[in-house]
Amino acid sequence: MAYTLHELRAADGRAFSPFCWRARMALAHKGIVPVLRPSRFSDIREIGHGCRTVPVLFHGGACFTDSWDIAVYLERELPDAARLFAGAGDRHYARFLHHWAGTQLHPTIFRTIAADICDRLDPADQRYFRETREARLGGAKLESVRENQAVAVAQFRAALAPVRSLLEEQAFVAGTQPAYPDYIVFGALQWARVISPVPLLDANDPVRQWFERCLDLHGGLGRGEPAAV
Numbered sequence: 001m002a003y004t005l006h007e008l009r010a011a012d013g014r015a016f017s018p019f020c021w022r023a024r025m026a027l028a029h030k031g032i033v034p035v036l037r038p039s040r041f042s043d044i045r046e047i048g049h050g051c052r053t054v055p056v057l058f059h060g061g062a063c064f065t066d067s068w069d070i071a072v073y074l075e076r077e078l079p080d081a082a083r084l085f086a087g088a089g090d091r092h093y094a095r096f097l098h099h100w101a102g103t104q105l106h107p108t109i110f111r112t113i114a115a116d117i118c119d120r121l122d123p124a125d126q127r128y129f130r131e132t133r134e135a136r137l138g139g140a141k142l143e144s145v146r147e148n149q150a151v152a153v154a155q156f157r158a159a160l161a162p163v164r165s166l167l168e169e170q171a172f173v174a175g176t177q178p179a180y181p182d183y184i185v186f187g188a189l190q191w192a193r194v195i196s197p198v199p200l201l202d203a204n205d206p207v208r209q210w211f212e213r214c215l216d217l218h219g220g221l222g223r224g225e226p227a228a229v
Ligand SMILES: N[C@@H](CCC(=O)N[C@@H](CS)C(=O)NCC(=O)O)C(=O)O
Pocket: 008, 017, 018, 019, 020, 041, 044, 052, 053, 054, 055, 065, 066, 067, 068, 132
């Protein structure tokens, strides 16, 4: 039975959504090569099942409309494949990272790359993106983030402090091996890498070195998506 993943794409087909990258990495972790269904923002409602966001995963008769639910489903469905959450504690740890990424990491990245995202979207998506995302910026133009980019990058690097300290002690966010906690943080950095040429991390930053290791996971799945230039 195929696993079909609907994911967000830019005008040139690049996969940039942080949440979709979580799902892509979770599927690969379980050894699954999904059927990919590219979507624009303007196509998402056509997926059906009340979908308002991607990723969306179909498997058999089941449909999952949230990246967290996808990971939990894969873990339940495929208990003998590599674990995404080694135990109940790991699931709570991952859930904490999910909220930390949503409240601390994604907003600082967004304030760095918002205009770059818009530039790379299909024209059918650009007006919707501008309207909804400028509202998130309190009415400021998307382009205004470029003027404040240095501040946002500094805030982003500061937000990573606990992960940086952790990665000085261990190879992956989940421990000695990668698991879903890594994919949560990876999705955020991959979002920026694929859609914006702004360098977020110095080469000697332990977070950057961990990110490079993650890009090589699962046959170089992440690295296969070209970086923005
Ligand atoms: N809670 C959802 C959030 C997913 C999400 O926000 N996806 C964005 C793309 S990165 C989306 O589809 N947005 C649709 C929109 O803004 O209209 C999950 O984790 O799957």
